[in-house]
Amino acid sequence: MKAVIVLLVPLLLPLVSAQTFRWGPCPTPMVQPNFELNKYLGKWYEIEKLPASFEKGKCIEANYALRPDKTVQVLNVQTYKGKVRTAEGTAIIQDPKEPAKLGVSFSYCNISLVYSCTDVLRLFHVDYAWILSRSRSLPAEAVYHAKEIFSRDNIDVSKMTPTDQQGCNGTL
Numbered sequence: 778m779k780a781v782i783v784l785l786v787p788l789l790l791p792l793v794s795a796q797t798f799r800w801g802p803c804p805t806p807m808v809q810p811n812f813e814l815n816k817y818l819g820k821w822y823e824i825e826k827l828p829a830s831f832e833k834g835k836c837i838e839a840n841y842a843l844r845p846d847k848t849v850q851v852l853n854v855q856t857y858k859g860k861v862r863t864a865e866g867t868a869i870i871q872d873p874k875e876p877a878k879l880g881v882s883f884s885y886c887n888i889s890l891v892y893s894c895t896d897v898l899r900l901f902h903v904d905y906a907w908i909l910s911r912s913r914s915l916p917a918e919a920v921y922h923a924k925e926i927f928s929r930d931n932i933d934v935s936k937m938t939p940t941d942q943q944g945c946n947g948t949l
Contacts, residue, residue, distance in 0.1 A: 797827040797936050803894035803902040806930035812876045818843060821889055821909035823940040825920060829905055831864065833857055836945035839909060841868075856945070887911050890923055892932060906932055913942040 823837035834857030842850045849868040854861060870876050889909040896902045908915070908923045915923075924934045 797904045797906075797933070798901050799904060799933060800901050802899045803896045803904075804931040806892055806927070806932060808875055814843065814849070814870075814876055816886060817841060817889070818849075819911075821911065822913045822942060824908040824910050824915050824942075825923075825937045825939050826908070827904055827906045827934070827937055834862065835941035835943075837940050837942075839907075888915065888919060888923060890926055892927070892930075904932065906934065906937065908937075913945060 818841045821839045821841070823832075823839065826832060832853075832855060834855035837853065837855040840850075840852040840854070842852070844850050844867075847870070849870075851866040851868050853864045853866075856862070887910065889907075891905075891907040891909060893905040894902050906927060908920060910919075924937065927934045
């Protein structure tokens, strides 16, 4: 078994090179108590993130909308190499007792902390984390506080990078 794991890890590293991976299982951050999905729906701007291979552009936005089947449409928009690119996904409330867990963790209203983690055989995990805002910028102290919250939940924010929101004209 150890030989297989040793062989698999080098094969998997190129797949996660643009992501942030850590040894051990995923942390389990706290989620927003008394979460009200309707307050969270709408447009959010990406302020900072852990590196993600699917987000290399600027002017990154996430739009959340409730579908008739009660799933949440997640539409991400970014400008990359001068072109507007979109990616659409679906978030599902997995446990009605914890509606803030849509496969990611949310804090919400004006600032949102979003975290997602993929556990790989409990040997290592791949982290995704975003600081979102209802506006294209946040004061430095708000970003600092957001990172403190992630850190308290054992999420390493040392590789977070700011998202370029300059020169973004209105809605993409």
